[in-house]
Structures are given as structure tokens and as C-alpha cells.
Amino acid sequence: MRTVVITGATSGIGLEIAKLLAKQGFRVLGVGRDWDRCQRALEIVTRVSAPGRAEFFAADLLQQREIIRLAEELGETLRVTAEGELFALINNAGCARGWYMTTEDGYEQQFALNFLAGFSLTYRLLPQLKKANGRVIMTGSKSHNGIGVHWNDVMLSRRYNPLTAYKQSKLCCLLFARGLNDRYAHQGIRAYAVDPGLVRTDIGNKDTGGLVNLVWTLRKRGGASPEIPARTFLYLCQAEPAPEGLNYFRCRERGYSRQVTSANADRLFALGERLCGVQYDKRAEA
């Protein structure tokens, strides 16, 4: 049985991915911030699939030290139950914010969760991914278009615009996937971004405040059910051989911003490595 890790798996798109993948015979390790919500998600996933098909881990991925702890727990579980193999890592956890808020590390929260958490977790699970010729999937967004990375003030603390911060964080997801392919495609790892489209979830209503909350409440009415993007994640986990594209929407390749270049990806890797205190090219085998 192939094992997948899904972050942000207690609600929205992540929960639907967990349900769908468990139903299709994958073993799901879900990650959520809140322990009670993890328990509830575990019940839901078990009910639609089979007992023992899923396991949940509580961790606040906004904080770097929590990511380190989580990676250790996941590594141990993978060692015991999956011979140290991770077939897919789905970095789906994400947030929207209406105000500039920072993590314990002093990083802007949308940047920290939407991009940096996935960057850090992927680094820590790289040996397990290599072992399984695994896949890394980022939850991207069409909103990554029409913007560049603000290299001089990536936390946007000079002039904070919540939407700019969101768009930039999603652009970083695509750049990260690009950079992973540049580095590891020849070793068997493939990375993708999934554009979920407009989906009816609560992302814009959780801890956002003010205008973002209101705008999202109105906007999500026209959105699709989260089951629909979940199918694209399933497709990318099932397709053999591994699809060659980068950005996927409804199980098909979709174009992406011209900002997604190898040069920008390299720059983002250097920045992410500095902010997480890691070095991808020095990652030792577990």
C-alpha cells in the first residue's frame, strides 16, 4: 500500500483529498493544527474508506520547530509502517490573512504557511520520497499570475497588501515545484502544483478579519465543491508513468506565469534554505 502525507487535511480541499485517496487504497497520513479536528477528520476518512487506512498528526505548521517535530514523527511512522517510503507529499495547508501577522519566528504568516512550511517539510522527508520515487504536490492557485516575488521585502512588511502576500506565496509554490524538478527529476522525484480553481472552503474566513472575510464570503458562493480539485490530486498520485507537466487544473496541464523560471526557483531555494536553516544539496540519506 502506498503512503501519502497530506497537510491541512482536516477540512476543505485537504480533507477531500484524504477521503478520496484513502478510498482508492492509499494509506493517508493527515496533518492538522488542532488535535480535536484531527480526530474528527480521522473518523470521517475511516468511515468512507476502511479502518487503519488513515492516521492523523497534530502540528502547527506556522512554526518551524513544529515542522521539525512533525517530520520526526512522520519519519518514524514511515519507518515502522512503510519501510521508510513516502510515495507522495501533498503540501496543501494554507491560509489567507487580512492583516500582517507573524509566526513565532517573525515570518509573515501567509508566506510561512503557504510556501515555507512545504519547503521545510519536503526537505525533511526527502530521503523517504527518494526511496519511493515519490511525488510532491503543492496546492497552487491561478492567483499566482500577474506578480513577481518581492525579493527585497518578501514578508511585505513595508507595505502589506493581504492579496499580494497570498498571490506571492502561491507563486512561490510553483517556483518550489519547478526547483524540485530541476534538482530531483533525474533521481525519480516529480513535483507538481495543482490549481484548485475557485472552491467553496473556509480559507478566507479563518482568522482573516475585515475585508478579506467579507469578500471571501461573497466570492466563495460561486465556487466548486472541494471534491472536484481533489480528483486532480488523485490523478497526479495514480498516473503512471509520472506526468511530466508542472501545473495541473482538473486533471490536465495548465499554463503558468512567466515568472516561473529556473533562475527564480534557484533564488527562492536560496532564500528558503536561509529562512529554514537547511541546505537541500547537503541533505543526507536517512
Add this chain to the structure above:
Amino acid sequence: MNVFISGAAGGLGRAMAAECARRGYRLFLTDRDSAGLEALQKGLERQFGAITVVYACDLTDPGSVDAMLAYVDGSRIRFDMLLNVAGVDFEGGFMHRDRERMVEIVSLNDGATLRITHAVLERRREVRPFTAVFVSSLACMFPMPLKAAYAASKRFLLDFAAALRQELKDEGVNVLVLCPGGMVTKKDTLAAIRAQGFWGEVTTNPLERVARRTLDRALAGKGTYIPGGVNKVLSGLGRCLPRPWVAAAIYGRWTRAQKKWLGA
């Protein structure tokens, strides 16, 4: 520039620390939350390459502060700036909250702030100009039912800062008092702001901007900083309207807001 920041692991403290680090200042950070301090230290080093010293300390405990000062003296650190950010609030009716919690508001917001201010001023770098910032609150402008102890403790800082500013004027020390409205520093404050509805939204100040402008103004020799136009008007009203009226109006508003927020 060596900067001492109390309450550095909280929302405003982190924003202030990041702003200082961006400017290339060296930091001495303290807070009760040692895990938070360590995370912040790492983050500032990684993000800005900042030189940062952290020391976890309970500022309401004189022994704990003495130990920290011994460490400062042992490392021969001298300061050019002090940012008094540490503070607490336990919202709710005075008689509905625990006795010691109420006392803690004053012992941290005022007592500990005096203790640290005295200690850091004694350890200021000689000859060079010094800057001290007190974080008061928009609440300091009014008698505030249901936040009575908090608002009064912040009023203490407002008056103390103004007086100290005069005392130390000729010694090259500038004192600034910051009186912000709500700021989204953590999830709880977001819920509290939302519960206040319209007035919550319009009195809220963006954290990153407050941090930046506070430093700009303090270094420019200003004495008071009330961020936001609406907040300036409200604090003006607070000064000229009869205090019983103000208290009655605020009581009505906060009763409604707290019902919504705390579900009481």
C-alpha cells in the same frame, strides 16, 4: 545601536524586533516565553543576519530581573534604545475576574515597566543619545469600564512618559509614548476586534506600520504617537468630554462587544 525590547515574543514585540533587525540594530530581547524567544532569535538571524541576544525573564519578579541584569553587566552590554512592549490585559468586569490577575495587570504593565526602565537607563551608553518608548494604548485616553485596570495602567504610562521626557530632556534622552488602537497580534485579538464591529475595524492599526513609524518618530524626537486618524479624533474627544459621559458610552459599547465575543 543596541536595543532592549521587553515582551519581544508577543505580536507587537516581534514586529518591533523585526523592524529593528531590518535597520541593522543589535537586539537584546526578553519575554516570559523562552521557546518563543528562541524561535524569534533564530528567525531574525536567518532573515536579517541580526545580532540578537535573548534572555527569558519574568519582569514582575525582581530576582529574575536582577539575574538578567547581572548577565547584561557580565556581558558588558550598554543600550541606546529601550522599547517597553511587555504588557497584559484580562478583559471583563473587575469583580468577574480573579483578584491576582487584576493585580498582575498593574504589576506588569506599570511596576515591571518602571523596574526595567530604571535598570536600562542606568545602563545606557554614555554620551550618545538614548531613546525610550512606552507602549501605552488608545485605552489610556478614557476611563474604560470592563477594562478598568488595563486602561488605568496605560494612563499611568502616558503620564509617566510625559513627565520622564521632561526630566531627561537635557540628558540626551528622548521619551516617546505610543497609544495604538487594536492591533492584530494573535487570533484572540482578531476575534475581539471583530466583535466590536465597525468601531473595532476603524480603530485597528496595521502592526507593521505602527512598528516602523514608532521607531521613526521616536528617533526624530517626538513625544507622542497615536496611530490612525480615527484614533486621534477619539482621543481628542476623550480629553474634552466629561469623564462620566465617556465611561457610560464605553460601558454600553463594551457590554455589547463582550457579549458577542465571550458569548457571556
